[in-house]
Amino acid sequence: MSEIIIAGNPILKAVAEPVTVFDKKLKFLINDMKKTLYEANGVGLAAPQIAISKRIFVADDGESGFEAYINPEWKPDGDETIIDSEGCLSVPNLFGDVERYASVIVKYQDMHGKRKVKKASGLLARCIQHETDHLNGILFIEKAISLHKGPKTDEE
Numbered sequence: 001m002s003e004i005i006i007a008g009n010p011i012l013k014a015v016a017e018p019v020t021v022f023d024k025k026l027k028f029l030i031n032d033m034k035k036t037l038y039e040a041n042g043v044g045l046a047a048p049q050i051a052i053s054k055r056i057f058v059a060d061d062g063e064s065g066f067e068a069y070i071n072p073e074w075k076p077d078g079d080e081t082i083i084d085s086e087g088c089l090s091v092p093n094l095f096g097d098v099e100r101y102a103s104v105i106v107k108y109q110d111m112h113g114k115r116k117v118k119k120a121s122g123l124l125a126r127c128i129q130h131e132t133d134h135l136n137g138i139l140f141i142e143k144a145i146s147l148h149k150g151p152k153t154d155e156e
Contacts, residue, residue, distance in 0.1 A: 046134035057131035096144025
């Protein structure tokens with residue numbers, strides 16, 4: 001399991017590099033990201049959040065199951081947007097209202113390099129947009145309409 005880096009680390013502001021090699025190291029990385037995501041009770045986790053500047057994120061919205069998205073590119077599926085609250089594992093205890101597309105179409109590769117296309121809406125669509133922002137060096141706090149502190153947790 002990897003340590004999740006926190007806002008202020010320059011890796012989080014860099015544009016991540018495309019993945020070109022689909023090998024055992026990549027499978028190991030994705031497995032580590034999966035463990036890290038579940039341990040942190042997250043919905044999504046981008047490789048830059050564990051200090052690896054690669055265009056990879058993993059997600060599990062609780063409905064679609066776990067998926068690794070490599071070299072993802074998304075576009076809106078319609079014009080509808082929704083403003084909803086978001087948090088981020090790299091910005092602990094801060095939440096904000098962010099406007100995102102309600103539905104997206106994402107093109108990506110799986111861990112074997114196979115090209116895939118998926119339509120997503122709801123939480124998964126929001127997650128895809130949020131995590132792709134990470135790959136482009138953007139944090140949700142830069143897009144938030146408003147920010148507020150979250151409840152204290154047992155770890156604090």
